[in-house]
Every structure is written in C-alpha cells, then in structure tokens.
Amino acid sequence: MPFVTNSTDPDIKIGCRRAVADLLGIAAHETSHAAHYYHVGRNTINNTTAFVIEGWATFVGYYAQEAEYSDLNIHSYLHTPYTHSLGYGMQLYFKEPDAFNYQSWSGGNRVYTPVFIDAYDDFDQTYWYTYVKPRQPLPNTALPVDQIGQGGFGALNASELQTIAFASRNRADALNKIHIALERKYNRDYDEDMRLFRIAYERLGDESNPMYQ
Numbered sequence: 001m002p003f004v005t006n007s008t009d010p011d012i013k014i015g016c017r018r019a020v021a022d023l024l025g026i027a028a029h030e031t032s033h034a035a036h037y038y039h040v041g042r043n044t045i046n047n048t049t050a051f052v053i054e055g056w057a058t059f060v061g062y063y064a065q066e067a068e069y070s071d072l073n074i075h076s077y078l079h080t081p082y083t084h085s086l087g088y089g090m091q092l093y094f095k096e097p098d099a100f101n102y103q104s105w106s107g108g109n110r111v112y113t114p115v116f117i118d119a120y121d122d123f124d125q126t127y128w129y130t131y132v133k134p135r136q137p138l139p140n141t142a143l144p145v146d147q148i149g150q151g152g153f154g155a156l157n158a159s160e161l162q163t164i165a166f167a168s169r170n171r172a173d174a175l176n177k178i179h180i181a182l183e184r185k186y187n188r189d190y191d192e193d194m195r196l197f198r199i200a201y202e203r204l205g206d207e208s209n210p211m212y213q
C-alpha cells in the first residue's frame, strides 16, 4: 500500500487495456492518495488505517467517473440502467450495481469499501435486494439501511466527506464522524440508522491486522 515511496517518487502506476472509466477512476483514486498525504502529512497518514485511506480513494475514483460521464452527458454508458415496474404503469429507475458504483463490492476485498459512497449516493441497496432483485438473506456486504439521507438523496456531500476522511484515523473514527455530521446537518437523531449502516463495514474484521495494511 505505500503509495508514496519517497519524497520525489509518487508511486502512481496506471496500466493500459482497461476501460476508459477505469483509467479515469484509477487516476482520480491515486491522485486522491497524493492529496490526502499532502494534506495530513506523513505522520498522520502512517497512523491512518487502510480502511480510511482506500475507502476515501474509492470514493474519489467513483466521484470523478460520475462527474465526468454526467458532464459529457454519457452517464448511461457508465452503468446499465434498470427499470423496475411497480405495476399500474409506475416505474422506478435504477443503475445496476456494478464495479464502478461499488454497490456490489466484495467482502473479501476488504479495505476498498464504499463507506463514503454509501454516505453520499442515492442507491438504496435494501430496496434493490428486497424488491427489485430479491436476495435472502441480503448479501453480507449489503447495508441493512442504505438510506441514511433524507429520502435517500446524497446524505453528505463530497466536501463534507473529505473533511471527515482527512480527520479520521480508522473505521470507528470515520463512522462516528459520519454519524455526527448527519445529526448536525439534518438536525435529527441518526442512532438507529447508523447502527444498521455500520453492520456491513463492521463485518470486515480487525482492521489493525497487517494483512489489511
């Protein structure tokens, strides 16, 4: 994981033969590591767990892809649209969970979690896995509550999340700061929402284990 090997050699490598969205996402991901490092400094980054560092870079990669494809008005090329019929001519529109929106992430791929994406986006995994493509029990990386924002729309924005990521040292720290920021922003109690929101991330085991560093 050392993404800066010394002061003159930022270790950013991007391979070819990847989808364009991948290249964009990876470039943003690695640049975000450099920005994170620059902002908080070496001592702090050395005392920050990979859960925070990679979770944040995962968000920035995702954010850059969403922003660029939206700007170019080609967002439908990034994700596969899915229309869910409610009957009576009523429909809901989704994007299929995919590797780009991280709604379908691997519990084995432990530190690259969508924790900051889930605090930001409007995709409701609970609804998706319960009503659209039912799966019981829920996949163990699905969030029992994935609508922590009012109505599920962008609970916290990118700037608020960056402040949280840069100030967090580990998973507990990041989740607590998300909790506090939500209560402050929306002026209501988020204890139960956050208890459920935490479950998928707390299944990831001991983040101090060197294998995750």
Ligand SMILES: [Zn+2]
Pocket: 029, 033, 053, 054, 057
């Ligand atoms: Zn990374």
